[in-house]
Amino acid sequence: VEASIPEQLRATWRRLAASEFKEKEEFQKAVVRHVETTLARSMYNCDDAAAYAGTALALRDNLVIGWNKTQQNQTFQDPKRVYYLSLEFLMGRALDNAMLNTQVKDVAREGVSELGFRIEDIIDQEHDAALGNGGLGRLAACFLDGLATLNYPGWGYGLRYRYGIFKQEIIDGYQVEVPDYWLDFNPWEFPRHDVVVDIMFYGYVKKDTDENGRTINLWEGGEVVQAIAYDVPVPGYETRTTNNLRLWSSKPASGEFDFQKFNSGDYEGSIRDQQRAETISAVLYPNDNIDAGKELRLKQQYFWVAASLHDIIRRFKKSHRPWQEFPDQVAIQLNDTHPTLAIVELQRILVDVEHLAWDDAWGLVVRTFGYTNHTVLPEALEKWSVPLVQHLLPRHLQIIYDINLFFLQSVERKFPQDREMLSRVSIIEESQPQVLRMAYLAIIGSHKVNGVAELHSDLIKATIFKDFVDIYGPDKFTNVTNGITPRRWLHQANPKLSDLIASKIGGYDFLKNLSLLEGLRDFVDDKEFRREWNEIKLSNKIKLAKYIRDTTSISVNPHSLFDIQVKRIHEYKRQQMNIFGVIHRYLTLKDMTPAERKKQVPRASIFGGKAAPGYWMAKTVIRLINAVGEVVNKDRDIGDLLKVIFIEDYNVSKAELIVPASDISEHISTAGTEASGTSNMKFVLNGGLIIGTMDGANIEITREIGEENIFLLGNLAEDVEELRHRHRYGQVEMDPKLRRVCDEIEKGTFGDPTIYGSLMSALTTGCDYYLVSDDFSSYLATQDLVDEAFRDKDEWATKCINSVASMGFFSADRCINEYADMIWNIEPLNPLASSNVL
Ligand code: NBY
Numbered sequence: 001v002e003a004s005i006p007e008q009l010r011a012t013w014r015r016l017a018a019s020e021f022k023e024k025e026e027f028q029k030a031v032v033r034h035v036e037t038t039l040a041r042s043m044y045n046c047d048d049a050a051a052y053a054g055t056a057l058a059l060r061d062n063l064v065i066g067w068n069k070t071q072q073n074q075t076f077q078d079p080k081r082v083y084y085l086s087l088e089f090l091m092g093r094a095l096d097n098a099m100l101n102t103q104v105k106d107v108a109r110e111g112v113s114e115l116g117f118r119i120e121d122i123i124d125q126e127h128d129a130a131l132g133n134g135g136l137g138r139l140a141a142c143f144l145d146g147l148a149t150l151n152y153p154g155w156g157y158g159l160r161y162r163y164g165i166f167k168q169e170i171i172d173g174y175q176v177e178v179p180d181y182w183l184d185f186n187p188w189e190f191p192r193h194d195v196v197v198d199i200m201f202y203g204y205v206k207k208d209t210d211e212n213g214r215t216i217n218l219w220e221g222g223e224v225v226q227a228i229a230y231d232v233p234v235p236g237y238e239t240r241t242t243n244n245l246r247l248w249s250s251k252p253a254s255g256e257f258d259f260q261k262f263n264s265g266d267y268e269g270s271i272r273d274q275q276r277a278e279t280i281s282a283v284l285y286p287n288d289n290i291d292a293g294k295e296l297r298l299k300q301q302y303f304w305v306a307a308s309l310h311d312i313i314r315r316f317k318k319s320h321r322p323w324q325e326f327p328d329q330v331a332i333q334l335n336d337t338h339p340t341l342a343i344v345e346l347q348r349i350l351v352d353v354e355h356l357a358w359d360d361a362w363g364l365v366v367r368t369f370g371y372t373n374h375t376v377l378p379e380a381l382e383k384w385s386v387p388l389v390q391h392l393l394p395r396h397l398q399i400i401y402d403i404n405l406f407f408l409q410s411v412e413r414k415f416p417q418d419r420e421m422l423s424r425v426s427i428i429e430e431s432q433p434q435v436l437r438m439a440y441l442a443i444i445g446s447h448k449v450n451g452v453a454e455l456h457s458d459l460i461k462a463t464i465f466k467d468f469v470d471i472y473g474p475d476k477f478t479n480v481t482n483g484i485t486p487r488r489w490l491h492q493a494n495p496k497l498s499d500l501i502a503s504k505i506g507g508y509d510f511l512k513n514l515s516l517l518e519g520l521r522d523f524v525d526d527k528e529f530r531r532e533w534n535e536i537k538l539s540n541k542i543k544l545a546k547y548i549r550d551t552t553s554i555s556v557n558p559h560s561l562f563d564i565q566v567k568r569i570h571e572y573k574r575q576q577m578n579i580f581g582v583i584h585r586y587l588t589l590k591d592m593t594p595a596e597r598k599k600q601v602p603r604a605s606i607f608g609g610k611a612a613p614g615y616w617m618a619k620t621v622i623r624l625i626n627a628v629g630e631v632v633n634k635d636r637d638i639g640d641l642l643k644v645i646f647i648e649d650y651n652v653s654k655a656e657l658i659v660p661a662s663d664i665s666e667h668i669s670t671a672g673t674e675a676s677g678t679s680n681m682k683f684v685l686n687g688g689l690i691i692g693t694m695d696g697a698n699i700e701i702t703r704e705i706g707e708e709n710i711f712l713l714g715n716l717a718e719d720v721e722e723l724r725h726r727h728r729y730g731q732v733e734m735d736p737k738l739r740r741v742c743d744e745i746e747k748g749t750f751g752d753p754t755i756y757g758s759l760m761s762a763l764t765t766g767c768d769y770y771l772v773s774d775d776f777s778s779y780l781a782t783q784d785l786v787d788e789a790f791r792d793k794d795e796w797a798t799k800c801i802n803s804v805a806s807m808g809f810f811s812a813d814r815c816i817n818e819y820a821d822m823i824w825n826i827e828p829l830n831p832l833a834s835s836n837v838l
Helices: 007-016 024-038 048-077 095-101 105-114 119-124 135-149 259-263 267-281 295-317 323-329 341-353 358-368 386-392 394-414 419-425 438-444 454-462 466-472 486-492 495-505 514-523 527-552 575-591 594-598 616-633 652-661 679-685 698-705 717-728 736-747 753-763 772-791 793-805 812-824
Strands: 081-085 089-092 129-131 154-159 167-171 174-178 190-201 204-209 215-220 223-235 242-252 330-335 369-372 383-385 435-437 448-451 477-479 561-566 603-608 642-647 664-667 689-693 711-713
Touching: 024 048, 024 105, 048 095, 048 105, 048 119, 048 223, 048 242, 081 135, 081 295, 081 812, 089 135, 089 242, 089 652, 095 105, 095 119, 095 135, 095 223, 095 486, 105 119, 135 154, 135 223, 135 242, 135 330, 135 486, 135 812, 154 295, 174 616, 190 295, 204 394, 215 341, 215 394, 223 267, 223 295, 242 267, 242 295, 259 267, 267 295, 295 330, 295 341, 295 386, 323 330, 323 358, 330 341, 330 358, 330 812, 341 358, 341 394, 341 438, 358 369, 358 394, 369 438, 369 812, 383 386, 386 394, 386 435, 394 419, 394 438, 419 466, 435 438, 438 466, 448 454, 448 812, 454 466, 454 477, 454 698, 466 477, 486 495, 486 652, 486 679, 495 514, 495 527, 514 793, 527 642, 527 652, 527 793, 561 652, 561 772, 575 603, 575 616, 575 642, 575 736, 575 772, 603 652, 616 642, 616 753, 652 679, 664 679, 679 689, 679 698, 679 793, 689 698, 689 772, 689 793, 711 772, 736 753, 736 772, 772 793
Parallel strands: 081 154, 081 330, 154 242, 330 369, 369 448, 448 477, 561 603, 561 664, 603 642, 664 689, 689 711
Antiparallel strands: 089 129, 167 174, 190 223, 204 215, 223 242, 383 435
16 A cells, blocks of 8 residues: 555556557557667577567557456455466467457458568467466366456465476387477466565474463464565456466575575585575476375475465455455365365464354354365375474474364264264374375365365265265255366367357457357258368367378368377376277278278377376387387378377467367267366367267266267276276186277287286286276267268268257356355456445
């Protein structure tokens, strides 16, 4: 407040206020000014990279104006806000999205063209913001887009990793990890050197008495690092609302380096502390769906959670409301258990610092938090070692013990006869060493717990959280099926399809109200419309084929069936089943006479995805896919009939190229293992069909688009347990077709078979935990149906169009509105409401 300009001078400010460009020439002026002044370049020295920088900076000026106004408006109106705490925000590129959301792309295209550039080349210069692993991180990014588009006052809080997810290179068929230097030039972040929070680790707890003679606990004597805020604007589509994503970066608390050491000649020693502090936000852990339990990861979690809560509380305190109103002003959503310490940190602040009574504080905490679960896989459920937490966060451990004690007392009152219940639901698992079950803590400290698709939400209630349903009743648990933003995943990724749809159903309103896609049904029978539809798909396939040719020198016939599986490599997602199917197809083609081969539907099997660096089995799958490609792609008997491609370094911007080019995409996880999946939604929205199991959101996609429009295969979740049991007792013969595939691998057709030893033994001695053998014949039979269906181009287009027409439900906007109503209890804020500041 003391930094604000006195009232009598504000008229001058208002007269001089920066304004947004709308016309081409204003935009061009801004680009040239940034190239010439901000970058100190000129027309004699302006390559695509400089043109990107100039364009991004010009656009950024516009964004910042709307962003400042949104934030001022939110400050003045002071509505209840939601804070989305996520260790991952997989944002991808910002420029194209910002141009489209603020409706200036056409102006920009013309503008840069007159300056000698193609907008597509400029867009391509941008480095992805890859602060995430996969679905969980991308979901957070889609949610930010939905929140802003719907005018909800909502911020994201995350970590500003210096290195995002590694860049994947394929060398001799193997994945090689290369660091991701994404911050070299990032015009989309604003360092807030004035927003700094001290964060403490280690130390001890001292008991003391306050002025009223009550015992208080003081956490002190620890090591301090500083969190500095970096803000990223998040523009909504066709609204002035531009929300904020605040990312924390770590730095040493005590100056840049140790002068004493520096002066005494210990140059290395002088920067050691600095590096130690900066290590906290240095790298994103590259695991998806696996808990590594590393101390640095726990430090990241506390650092980020403590800085974010401090910031949220500072904002709450500005309006001088009593603590009782905290949950009426603040909703905090926990994206998985990674931010669960926020529950403990808020309780600590309320009790130790603000001196609220325990029960009053706890009531506020529970009303504030919601927890989203993204997995049932036991290896992905976070558990922190008690000695580690004791060492790093001694006071938090005490608070967790108390939370657990009061919780267990209440359970005991409710179930006095059930002694085993207490050890089952205790936050502390009595292992060696003891560990904290973070999911249990998240449930106990939240008022709502949700899964991310219907089946998944049912499964968590029936399995991993069953006792908690008995304790709290079923209403604490709910489902919010995931969604995706149609702005990025249709309009931006597939502009031609978006334009065609708009030309038919009366403009682009469907981008804000995705159910309007229903209007497409009126045109399914229109032959000319189907022709245009197919032409767009073909042009998207040509574009991908060109990319594949440019990057791998493999040529793919764009008329072949593009069969795509792109996602993190994981056994439960079963890329191995896909590549075994490809080998089977290859062997079948080899068995045929040339005349028989001529009758087959040509297919390109396209894979992409990163393996966690320590995940041996996943890396072996990548190696096998590449080895199969090596053999198949140069086999003269096969030609165009089968191509096997592994696209290097799958990320958000590559997804924007790949997703619109699919005919069929694979979502073939073992039933009950994929919580939702979100790329399944992206592919269907872009006019591709799905081959998939009855898992995650595939089930609801089927319900929406109709069984006739999806290729389902495999066993059901309810049968998985029984099937695994049979494998464990050696009661399952391997499927003969799979046997033949394995024999071929073991014969050395795809190189030294010892490379694939782990993969082979997982099917046999490893009891085939993911049930590849059980689903393989169903998978192959379903792939045959895909081939048959693809022959009838008209029928295929009809399926695709009808499916797209039914995808309204999977908008991130529907999903955000459900969270807002059921969990956050927040309302949209009119971006123009506060006329005194605008
Ligand atoms: O979240 C994914 C689910 O697998 C997918 O089914 C769902 O659609 C998506 C959005 O709800 N989960 C996911 O991507 N998880 C991770 O990336 C992840 C990352 C780190 C850790 C655990 C999971 N970790 O413990 O470090």
